[in-house]
Amino acid sequence: MTRTYDVILIGGGIMGCSTAFQLARRGLKVAVLERSQIGAGSTGRSSAIIRQHYSNELTARMALHSLRVFQHFDDAVGGECGFTQTGFVVLVAAEDQPGLEANMALQRRVGIRTERLSPEALQELMPGLEVQDLVAAAYEPEGGYADPHLTVNSYADAARRLGAEIFLHTPVTAIRFQGDRVVGVSTPQGEFHAPRVVNCAGPWGRRVAAMVGLDLPINPCRVQVAFFRRPPGYEAPHPVVADFVHASYLRPETGQLTLAGLIDPAEAENTVDPERYDESVDFDFILDVGERMVRRWPAMERAESAKGYAGLYAVTPDWHPIVDELPPGSGLYICAGFSGHGFKLGPAVGLMVADMVTEVEEPTFSPHLFRFGRYGEGQPVRGQYEYSIAG
Numbered sequence: 001m002t003r004t005y006d007v008i009l010i011g012g013g014i015m016g017c018s019t020a021f022q023l024a025r026r027g028l029k030v031a032v033l034e035r036s037q038i039g040a041g042s043t044g045r046s047s048a049i050i051r052q053h054y055s056n057e058l059t060a061r062m063a064l065h066s067l068r069v070f071q072h073f074d075d076a077v078g079g080e081c082g083f084t085q086t087g088f089v090v091l092v093a094a095e096d097q098p099g100l101e102a103n104m105a106l107q108r109r110v111g112i113r114t115e116r117l118s119p120e121a122l123q124e125l126m127p128g129l130e131v132q133d134l135v136a137a138a139y140e141p142e143g144g145y146a147d148p149h150l151t152v153n154s155y156a157d158a159a160r161r162l163g164a165e166i167f168l169h170t171p172v173t174a175i176r177f178q179g180d181r182v183v184g185v186s187t188p189q190g191e192f193h194a195p196r197v198v199n200c201a202g203p204w205g206r207r208v209a210a211m212v213g214l215d216l217p218i219n220p221c222r223v224q225v226a227f228f229r230r231p232p233g234y235e236a237p238h239p240v241v242a243d244f245v246h247a248s249y250l251r252p253e254t255g256q257l258t259l260a261g262l263i264d265p266a267e268a269e270n271t272v273d274p275e276r277y278d279e280s281v282d283f284d285f286i287l288d289v290g291e292r293m294v295r296r297w298p299a300m301e302r303a304e305s306a307k308g309y310a311g312l313y314a315v316t317p318d319w320h321p322i323v324d325e326l327p328p329g330s331g332l333y334i335c336a337g338f339s340g341h342g343f344k345l346g347p348a349v350g351l352m353v354a355d356m357v358t359e360v361e362e363p364t365f366s367p368h369l370f371r372f373g374r375y376g377e378g379q380p381v382r383g384q385y386e387y388s389i390a391g
């Protein structure tokens with residue numbers, strides 16, 4: 001069997017599958033090689049919160065584009081993504097209020113629906129919330145969350161329907177070059193040939209890049225989430241909350257559960273081996289995130305702990321991905337390092353990478369901001385007002 005393709009994608013997470021879908025619909029012969037199963041990396045463990053609150057124009061535009069795809073997934077991609085619209089609120093300390101307002105102005109300029117909520121209006125939206133320390137909140141009525149497994153598998157199925165081939169349990173062990181150009185990859189199942197290869201390996205992105213001697217600043221970091229069963233009287237789903245005062249987030253989950261996690265840059269210090277890390281949740285984490293949740297939502301003092309799990313972020317120095325051709329002109333591309341906020345951008349990233357690989361002159365989303373060279377140039381991505389890992 002000849003395994004020759006136009007493009008090989010390494011990794012079957014949201015980035016690999018969404019890119020495969022976009023390339024296959026342009027008529028290219030595509031292979032996705034996945035070391036394990038679809039969604040086995042960060043994607044399958046994602047909290048999958050869909051918000052548009054970003055502090056630079058490109059990511060805000062990408063988030064809005066992706067929201068429209070999540071909202072109309074069956075038409076745009078096919079199948080289900082489990083998008084649930086709950087609304088999304090951003091809470092910041094009083095000193096960050098001007099930044100919040102400036103970000104909201106930027107979001108409105110690109111067409112995102114976002115409004116300012118007074119503490120009283122916020123309490124109406126989410127009864128029992130502690131609002132004493134807040135001046136106002138940003139509210140996105142269209143925000144919510146998706147089901148990451150459904151989403152990534154629907155992308156994989158849509159790509160297959162368009163002719164893409166997906167090889168599971170097929171780890172790439174080497175990337176082959178002839179001269180300055182990539183010609184394919186090696187796996188225990190044999191060789192695959194293609195003049196273009198995209199590294200979509202998420203937290204393994206650095207390891208895959210190292211196969212050709214590239215050292216990229218993408219660190220696999222262990223992060224945790226915990227579930228809590230809401231007490232009687234609080235059964236109804238609540239909006240997604242990003243609380244930058246207590247560096248934590250909450251989102252409803254089926255079965256009267258609330259999922260809680262941290263938005264704390266300190267999580268980047270927990271670098272691990274992606275092949276062997278503790279995938280269970282620590283007791284100390286449940287206590288810590290539970291305390292932060294109760295400070296914001298005192299009614300949750302009566303919530304019951306319902307376990308949790310750990311997953312991986314692929315963290316870069318500025319918490320933004322690297323999307324680039326490296327080395328330039330080689331046909332080898334990188335699309336990794338989404339630093340804990342990539343799921344919601346997945347639909348737009350697929351478009352960005354497909355445009356880059358097929359050399360579209362006027363791409364919908366230029367990858368220039370995410371070029372690797374920004375670090376050497378002292379030009380890391382910075383939003384106008386960033387708080388923590390919001391992007």
Ligand SMILES: Cc1cc2nc3c(=O)[nH]c(=O)nc-3n(C[C@H](O)[C@H](O)[C@H](O)COP(=O)(O)OP(=O)(O)OC[C@H]3O[C@@H](n4cnc5c(N)ncnc54)[C@H](O)[C@@H]3O)c2cc1C
Pocket residue numbers: 010011012013014015016033034035036037038039040041042043044045046047048049050170171172173200201202203204208223224225310311312313335336337338339340341342343344345
């Ligand atoms: C706990 C948690 C919560 C999160 N919450 C959110 C959120 O609320 N909103 C949001 O937008 N984002 C969130 N994220 C981040 C988001 O999930 C990631 O940014 C996104 O899923 C990254 O997708 P990816 O395709 O780049 O990587 P991955 O999903 O990790 O995919 C990479 C794939 O490559 C495969 N692979 C690795 N090496 C090889 C190899 N050598 N050969 C073949 N295949 C290989 C892996 O098995 C894996 O399946 C969260 C992440 C976690 C862990």
